[in-house]
Amino acid sequence: MIELILAERCTGCGTCISICPSNVFEPSSGAVPMIVRQEDCQTCFLCELYCETDALYVHPDATGHVPSPDTLTPPGDYRRDSGWGSWLKTPVTATSTGAWAMYSHAQENPLEEQL
Amino acid sequence: MNQKALPHALHDHAADLVVLGGGLSGCWAALTAARSGAKVSLFEKGYCGTSGVAAPAGPGHWWVPPLPGAREDAVAARLSKAKGLGDGQWMHRIIERTWQNLPDIGRYYAYEPDDDNRIRLNALRGPEYLNALRRYCLAMGVTIFDHSPVLSLLRDSTGRVAGAFGAHLQGTQGLYRARANAVILASGGCAFQSRLLGAANNTGDGHFMAAELGAQFSGMEFSSIFSVVPKNTTMSRSMIYSFARYFDTHGREIAPDAQGQASLGLAEALAAGPVYCDLSRVPQDIRAQLPLISPNVMLPFRRQGIDPFKDRFEIDLVGEGTIRGVGGIKLAGPNCESGLEGLFATGDIASREAVTGPISGGGAVNAAWALASGCLAAEAALSTDRRTPRRLDLPGRAKPKTSAAFSSESHRAIRTGVQREMLDASRQLSRRASHLKRSLTTLDTLWSQSAPSPADASLQNLKRDRETQAMLAVARWCTSSALERTESLGMHRRADEPELKEPVKPYHVLSGGLNEVRSWREEAFS
CATH class of the missing domain: 1.20.58.100 (Fumarate reductase/succinate dehydrogenase flavoprotein-like, C-terminal domain)
Structure with a gap:
């Protein structure tokens, strides 16, 4: 379940509030959103993917609240391994021009690409 | 409807087509209709782009090139497993549709070349795919209402399904009433809020609303598939478990999964006590590629200090219900007609027996079905309206039933x-x-x-x-x-x-x- 929004990293952009499929967050008067329906969290980790500053941490246990230690900082590994957002240009998932060129080729020659 | 009687504000929306559900099938339906010029409103319970079972997964698609004999062979192979419940024509249609339409998302999706430097157009990462579909929908002019669960379907005075009634949970909160010439129900299957990854919103709401108006279901007995997850987690992505061995607390080995389906032996062992999984047989190259192919699979292990390729770890089974199951709304026509005038059913909410038979269409067949049924229903929904170009009003009688x-x-x-x-x-x-x-x-x-x-x-x-x-x-x-x-x-x-x-x-x-x-x-x- 969602366990942590790290205030030092959170920019208050509100993306997690919008993209959470379970509507777990709500805006607060401060910048950092509140986790108001933690038990509704479906532990899909997608909020981590969408958080540009790696401010969120989802614990893999979906059966109940697992308090995170004070020292914990969200690892951002889902975003990194996915090559998402600011990781897009890293070698892990370099896609840019090469991929696009190949895609155009595949469109022109769908059979060749698929065999 | 008397607005004053409601404790919440009531918002009115109107469109040519209303799509209920913003997963794979709903998105394909919405963008297909919008591309041909229709005004489309899509209502999603969560967020279109992260909601539903495809978003956190990695949907492959049934992908057979139009080479001499290739599709005939693929269909024949599937028909032989379908035990008389399959329909070869439907299979050919979803293969062709997928082949034709799936590459359309290329404008919004950054493909990654595989080891041989080839682009695989059919094997996509869920988060990126659903995000691409969302952006494609928006670019085509689809109006997306996120966090807007539907509570019931609405009919006009002739009894035709002509809209939906629901709630906006974010932004300008309140109830809404959306009118349309046709409605596509694409709200997914139902897994009873098991811990199946991404399935918490898949509670069968659309099934229920359709049943209120008299819809029938087919194949609901095919709803008994279970998948392995690391204990207490949701990570039901199954690829690595094809290499798994399972042991009870005494170290006795338990019969492995039967193709893509947890075995009864595994279920019985789990009912009796903890079961441990051993993934030491996963080949090195797959271990190396895993974070790239399925970036979320390692998260539960890493965050609990488990090395899944060295340590044996405890597992649970999670139910897949009608998601990797097969049953759903019985279709009444070749373009996903629901049997209720004005209402179409696509994706996992529809019975998929025609393309899967009594076994799971998990992964490839289901994704092709979601895409193709969405596209076909969208086209049919629009052409139906051209034949009956009448103005649709929602009279007082089109009240939602009290829930x-x-x-x-x-x-x-x-x-x-x-x-x-x-x-x-x-x-x-x-x-x-x-x-x-x-x-x-x-x-x-x-x-x-x-x-x-x-x-x-x-x-x-x-x-x-x-x-x-x-x-x-x-x-x-x-x-x-x-x-x-x-x-x-x-x-x-x-x-x-x-x-x-x-x-x-x-x-x-x-x-x-x-x-x-x-x-x-x-x-x-x-």
């Missing part, structure tokens, strides 16, 4: 009750008439305990109550259908009536009804 509501204790009790019946793997994987009858009685009792909704229920509670009722309704159709099919077939295993030696004439089990649940047989014509 039943429960106190939070009874709400929780009902959900727990449904899950106890539907998510017990060892019982679902070896069904018996005696158990099924007892289940049905329990579920019927829960149904009779539902009470009318208080007028001042919060929007959150209106949604939650609807979900609870919907799961209960789906559970009853599944159980009733499982009783009706007395022999084992495909994923439906009857311990008391094993596979028939003499094949009976293939038949579908149909079901429906809310206060009185019914199921009956209909001969299959394939």
Whole structure:
């Protein structure tokens, strides 16, 4: 379940509030959103993917609240391994021009690409 | 409808086509309609882009090139497993549609070359794919309403389905009434809020609303697939488990999964005590590629200090319900007509027996079905309207039915009750008439305990109550259908009536009804 929004990293952009499929967050008067329906969290980790500053941490246990230690900082590994957002240009998932060129080729020659 | 009588603000929306559900199928339906110039509104319970089972997964698609004989072979292979419930024409149609339309997302999706530097157009990462579909929808002019669960369907004075009624949970909160010339129901299957990855919103709301208007279901007995997850987690992505071995606490090995489906032996061992998984046989190259192919699979391990390739770790089984199962709304026509005028059903909410037979279409076939059924229904929905270009009004009569509501204790009790019946793997994987009858009685009792909704229920509670009722309704159709099919077939295993030696004439089990649940047989014509 969602366990942590790290205030030092959170920019208050509100993306997690919008993209959470379970509507777990709500805006607060401060910048950092509140986790108001933690038990509704479906532990899909997608909020981590969408958080540009790696401010969120989802614990893999979906059966109940697992308090995170004070020292914990969200690892951002889902975003990194996915090559998402600011990781897009890293070698892990370099896609840019090469991929696009190949895609155009595949469109022109769908059979060749698929065999 | 008298707005003053409602405790919440009422917002009105109008479109040519309303799509309910923003997963794979709903997105393909919406963008197909919008591309041909229709005004489309899409309503999603969560967020279109992260909601549903495809978003956190990695959907492949049934992908067969139009080479001489290739598709005929693929269809023949699938038909031979379909036990007389399949339909070769449908299979050909979804293969062709997928082949034609899937590359359209290339404008919004950054493909990654594989090891041989080839682009695989059909194997996509869920988060990126759904995000691409969202952006594609928006670019085509689709209006997306996120966090806007539907509470009921609306009909016009002629009885035709002409819109939907629901709640906006974010932004300008309140109830909404959306009118349209046609409605596409793409709200997904139902997994009874097991911990199946991404399935928490898949509570059968659309099934329930359609049943309120008299829709029928087919194949609901095919709802008994279970998947392995690391204990207490949701990570049900199954690829690495094809290399798994399982052991009980005494170190005795347990029979492995049967192709993509947890075995009864595994379920029974888990009912008796902890079961440990050993992934030491996963080849090195797959270990190395895993974070790239399925970036979320390692998260639960890494965050719990488990090296899954060295350490044995405890597992659970999670129910897949009708998601990797097969049953759903019985389609009444070749373009996903629901049998109710103005309403179409696509993706996992529709019965997929025609393309899967009684076994799971998990992954490739289901994704192709979601895409193709969405596209076909969108086109049919628009052409229907051109034939009947009349103005659609929503008269006072098109009121939503009052939804039943429960106190939070009874709400929780009902959900727990449904899950106890539907998510017990060892019982679902070896069904018996005696158990099924007892289940049905329990579920019927829960149904009779539902009470009318208080007028001042919060929007959150209106949604939650609807979900609870919907799961209960789906559970009853599944159980009733499982009783009706007395022999084992495909994923439906009857311990008391094993596979028939003499094949009976293939038949579908149909079901429906809310206060009185019914199921009956209909001969299959394939």
